Amino acid sequence: DLLELCPGKVENYEEKLKNFYREHIHADEEIRYCLEGSGYFDVRAKDDTWIRIWIKEGDMIVLPAGIYHRFTLDTLNYVKLMRLFIGEPVWTAYNRPQEDHPARQGYIKTLESSGVAVKAH
Template identity: 80%
Template sequence: MACAETLKGKLGMEAWYIQKSDEDQRLPHHCNPKQYVSLDKLRELGILYWHLNPQDYENDEELRKIRENRGYNYMDLLDLCPEKVENYEQKLKNFFTEHIHADEEIRYCLQGSGYFDVRDKNDRWIRIWIKEGDMIVLPAGIYHRFTLDTTNYIKLMRLFIGEPVWTCYNRPQEEHPARKQYVDNLSRIEGQGMTVQAH
């Protein structure tokens, strides 16, 4: 099974609570002491995670199965770095503005690394550090943002169901249907004592 059991460990993917800071958004911003977050905690927020083989993504049977099972029929590749993106610093600031989407956000890191920040049930930021081989799915309606880390490079595969819609809805969006559905799902899962599984 490609699913990781822990985020901090052999697969290298880590997640942690961050502290508010005006320093460079590309820094880790750990709390003191550090507060790591488990994969189970992320599952409770509806976040799915796999660790795959980025060296052979075109022939990866596990990736093919995930795409088939979840209906991800659209795919493209995105290089994010100062050399390949016009107005890089401004675009990075835009990605880092807190927002939701009406659909899932699926990202598979093929090279490099970066941070997805998501809000937990108490509105605290959790930083998820994705590296080569990490694939995550953020549910529709979750407040989140993205930034590169200090390496300033990531190559991502973007997946989507149907024709892609990249529209961001900046916070606040409490009345947006996707947000309301997400909050409702969280309440139901919490009430049943269940966690969301990737498989």
């Protein structure tokens, strides 16, 4: 499906933007292709600091299931994203803390098995 975010075009714009900016995880990968505009995906590093990823038209991002992240617009205040899903579309966000969620546990296990030292928060 398509997600278009900009003031004046989206019902409950401020509320939606606040929800996207709330730190959360998903049970499945989050796959997004940027059709127009730009924005930021923030993801948590292993030391729990933020890594900011700027996406713009033509960029695709795949966030693994269980990674803490959030999204916000940049100064353009506009983005149109294609949301891609494997299987049935699921938009459920689980706000932090979610250390016991199976997706989070799987993500941590994947990091640890790849040799990344992870400090649980």
